[in-house]
Amino acid sequence: MPWDSDVDVQVTEASMYFLATYYNMSVFHYKTPRLPAGRNYMLEVNPNFSNGDQSDRMNVIDARWIDTESGLFIDITTARYNLTHPAGEGMMSCKDGHEFRDTYIFPLRDTIFEGVAAKIPYRYKELLAKEYGDWSLTLKEFANHIFDEVKMEWVPKLTTQ
Secondary structure (H helix, E strand, O other), rough: OOOOOOEEEEEEEEHHHHHHHHHOOOOOOOOOOOOOOOEEEEEOOOOOOOOOOOOOOOOOOOOEEEEEEEEOOOOOOOEEEEEOOOOOOEEEEEOOOOEEEEHHHHOOEEEEEOOOOEEEEEOOHHHHHHOOOOHOOOOOOOOOOOEOOOEEEEEEEEHHH
């Protein structure tokens, strides 16, 4: 999406504990058609990932998936059940302040993201509208990009002329 400059990933608290226990600081080598020689990626889990408190604004990222060649990374945050949330049972939140009901997330849907199988939230439209506004679901031009309905992706305007 042209209005968001990075990729964010959220995992459940149980998944983050699993990643921290078994895969922290592991290096994975992936080959793709675009990178036939492959590339190394490292999973780095923040030692403070288990602290779900939202008051430490400098410590909201729980892990990073890092391209060891370029240094580019994907932030990973933990979605935790908030047992004391005023809205009641089923509310989840992250350290960065994002909140949502678990029925918006689960069950996850299968999709294709940039040519790769991925999982997305069940009620993704409502989540996108809440995060970016209703226009994010209907606008077809933004920030020098257009939405290509055939490719089902945002493309720079220059490639469509």
